[in-house]
Amino acid sequence: MAFYIASIIAILATIMVITRYNMIHALLYLVVSFLAVAVIFFMLGAPFVAALEVIIYAGAIVVLIIFVIMMLNLKEESVEQERKWFSRNIWIGPGILSVVLLGELVYILVTSERVLLNNTVVDSKAVGLSLYGPYIIGVELCGLLLMAGIVGAYHLGRQRRKVVHRFLEKTEE
Amino acid sequence: MNVLPVEMGLLLAGVLFTLGLISVLIRRNIIFMLISVEIMLNAAGLAFIVAGSRWAQADGQVMFIFILTMAAAEVSVGLALILQIYHHLKTLDSDAADKMNG
Numbered sequence: 001m002a003f004y005i006a007s008i009i010a011i012l013a014t015i016m017v018i019t020r021y022n023m024i025h026a027l028l029y030l031v032v033s034f035l036a037v038a039v040i041f042f043m044l045g046a047p048f049v050a051a052l053e054v055i056i057y058a059g060a061i062v063v064l065i066i067f068v069i070m071m072l073n074l075k076e077e078s079v080e081q082e083r084k085w086f087s088r089n090i091w092i093g094p095g096i097l098s099v100v101l102l103g104e105l106v107y108i109l110v111t112s113e114r115v116l117l118n119n120t121v122v123d124s125k126a127v128g129l130s131l132y133g134p135y136i137i138g139v140e141l142c143g144l145l146l147m148a149g150i151v152g153a154y155h156l157g158r159q160r161r162k163v164v165h166r167f168l169e170k171t172e173e
Numbered sequence: 174m175n176v177l178p179v180e181m182g183l184l185l186a187g188v189l190f191t192l193g194l195i196s197v198l199i200r201r202n203i204i205f206m207l208i209s210v211e212i213m214l215n216a217a218g219l220a221f222i223v224a225g226s227r228w229a230q231a232d233g234q235v236m237f238i239f240i241l242t243m244a245a246a247e248v249s250v251g252l253a254l255i256l257q258i259y260h261h262l263k264t265l266d267s268d269a270a271d272k273m274n275g
Contacts, residue, residue: 018196094198149246156253
């Protein structure tokens with residue numbers, strides 16, 4: 001029963017995310033959606049991943065996006081523009097096609113044989129043993145990916161310094 | 174705690190993924206598109222967790238941790254790109270960035 005309540009909250013919050021005009025409101029609903037999914041993870045017997053969902057998705061990633069929105073300093077007219085972009089004839093086509101795809105998935109899931117979930121809790125010790133045992137190459141690749149992410153974000157986010165000369169204006173590399 | 178059928182978890186993952194897909198198709202604001210990609214990645218991770226819970230193995234959670242790492246790296250690089258696009262074009266419209274000016 002609790003699973004269904006959390007699922008409905010997650011779906012409703014996600015619908016609110018994709019229909020908001022104001023970005024901050026959308027992000028607050030996104031946090032609610034992530035928290036509901038974390039509750040579901042906890043019920044599925046994955047407490048470590050539930051904690052990670054709260055800390056990294058609902059914490060770090062959302063805070064990062066909020067910081068960028070604050071840096072961009074968007075005013076009220078961005079909400080108005082979003083309202084102008086979000087007209088009915090734009091979302092009706094992709095919406096119908098995606099819902100048809102979802103309907104196919106629902107059909108496949110409903111007509112397949114019913115399998116019950118195991119009610120065992122996989123704790124963080126088992127996850128750690130698996131992570132640093134058979135999946136050690138994946139951990140190293142993740143480290144490489146994060147390093148590339150740091151270097152890429154630094155390189156892309158650097159602001160070019162503007163040099164104003166007497167005759168010509170150019171951006172310093 | 175009663176026992177759930179595995180379809181319900183996969184169904185929830187499918188619904189969340191579809192919502193993210195609709196949002197990334199209909200939005201023109203780049204930040205909203207990035208948020209939608211996060212929703213889709215989260216739904217994919219949910220499917221992995223459901224599968225890991227079905228067989229009571231840790232592999233699903235390991236895959237979720239990898240997805241989490243990838244999402245964090247992706248959002249940092251994507252936000253840096255958004256800052257540059259806003260700096261150059263003074264708009265968040267994704268259609269404004271369709272010309273390569275070198």
